Amino acid sequence: MLRLLSLLQTPREWPGSELAARLGVTPRTVRRDVDRLRDLGYPVEASLGVLGGYRLGAGAAMPPLLLDDEEAVAIAVGLRTAARQPVAGIAEASLRALAKLQQVLPPRLARRVSSLTSATAPTSATYATLVDPGQLTLVAGAVAARERVRFTYVANENVVSKRHVEPIQLVALDRRWYLLAFDVERDDWRTFRLDRVSSAVATGARFAPRVPPGGDATAFVTQKMYDSAPTFRAxxxxxxxxxxxxxxxxxxxxxxxxxxxxxxxxxxxxxxxxxxxxxxxxxxxxxxxxxxxxxxxxxxxxxxxxxxxxxxxxxxxx
Incomplete structure (x- = not known):
């Protein structure tokens, strides 16, 4: 059942026959163990048809996760990095999650995490402008789903405007988060600072993929930032x-x-x-x-x- 749960946590649908082959059991055993997982509170969903199968859906509560060695190390290092990032409230939550993970890491993995983090030069983000994690999460989800977003934006000189955009990519540049998006009402590309975004709402309207100007969102946003504010060397x-x-x-x-x-x-x-x-x-x-x-x-x-x-x-x- 643990191996079955580990497979179901992969974001895809698994045909019952493929799960049975992977686990070396019969399809009937797979169906029985899926029912047991449901009884334990895991929201295992099933779809019918040729392309149907089983997948783990979102539940009312976060179920225990099963991680392999590489995943556990990656998450531990990522949590240490996240604790220093300019996202409001994420540092404390990252440290709590890291403490829980380190408590159960086997010594061999704890040593790998320690080696990786000690070899990485730390940088402080305490001087960065903080971003509302709810806004960041919503926009990130809209980018992944290619879903239009409406939000309130405070530009320079405290000019407030309502925006309707197709979010293309989030860019973490220097000390801030930026969103590269196509502004629907202005029919042009725009770059937005996430700390100036509020009241973001996903509209449910999907849009066709767009290629960022020059093909590279990070390069485009970087150039825009240098164009909008002159820079100097002290x-x-x-x-x-x-x-x-x-x-x-x-x-x-x-x-x-x-x-x-x-x-x-x-x-x-x-x-x-x-x-x-x-x-x-x-x-x-x-x-x-x-x-x-x-x-x-x-x-x-x-x-x-x-x-x-x-x-x-x-x-x-x-």
């Missing part, structure tokens, strides 16, 4: 030892070179002035910005706004 002297700066910048390190024991030069990777300024202020050290002028101007403006916000008499009491 040139900065950091009052930090070079190794400490490298640890704090992590995957955003770019080019670092020691100046002396207590400072280093930093040529960043390309990004917007907003994010470059943000990363500089996260470093917790003094620094001198040598360029570009756009970053210098942005930091000056930011500093003036901060000074005004904390410098007014009685501001702390408001």
């Amino acid at each position: 040139r900065v002297t950091l009052r930090l030892p070079v190794e400490l700066a490298r640890a704090r910048l992590a995957d955003f390190a770019g080019e670092l070179a020691a100046v002396d024991d207590g400072s280093c030069s930093w040529h960043s990777v390309e990004d917007t002035v907003d994010y470059l300024a943000f990363r500089l202020t996260l470093l917790g050290c003094d620094f001198v910005v040598h360029g570009p002028d756009e970053l210098i101007g942005h930091l000056r403006g930011l500093g003036e706004r901060i000074s005004r916000s904390v410098g007014r008499p009685g501001a702390a009491d408001q």
Whole structure:
């Protein structure tokens, strides 16, 4: 019965004769064991006809899952990664699921998981804009089912609009989730930030497959992001030892070179002035910005706004 359940958890329909051959039993035994699984609460569905067979449907509760070694390792590594992703509420749930899985992993698999994760450089997503997991799940399902979606979208300058789109692909780019979609009412391709999407509803209307511009959704979204916001490389002297700066910048390190024991030069990777300024202020050290002028101007403006916000008499009491 465990082997039968493992086969049924594969997302396909299994003819009774094929299940019997796989398990080395008679079709009658398969029917009897299917009935037993139903009695235990597993929603085993059956369809008639030449192409019919058995499949495990969605139930009211999550049934126990049977995983082979490779699946268990993949899920454990995936849960550790998910705990660092910019999806609201998913970190805690991922850690709970990971704790349950690690409790039952055989030592040989636990060692494989540990080896894989220790060999992977961790990155922090605590600075990312969080996405509503319900919206993300709904949109992902609509992408898979090629189903049109309606939602409310907040664009730049807080412009709110209603959208009706054919969702083509989700793209995780840098620190955010994006949706590449064909806007039905505007008759053109559009890219949407998922953290700005709300009230998403799948309409039930299906659409024919579309090929993303250039054939590559990730490349298209990446180019759109660079086209919409100019990017720069910061040139900065950091009052930090070079190794400490490298640890704090992590995957955003770019080019670092020691100046002396207590400072280093930093040529960043390309990004917007907003994010470059943000990363500089996260470093917790003094620094001198040598360029570009756009970053210098942005930091000056930011500093003036901060000074005004904390410098007014009685501001702390408001």
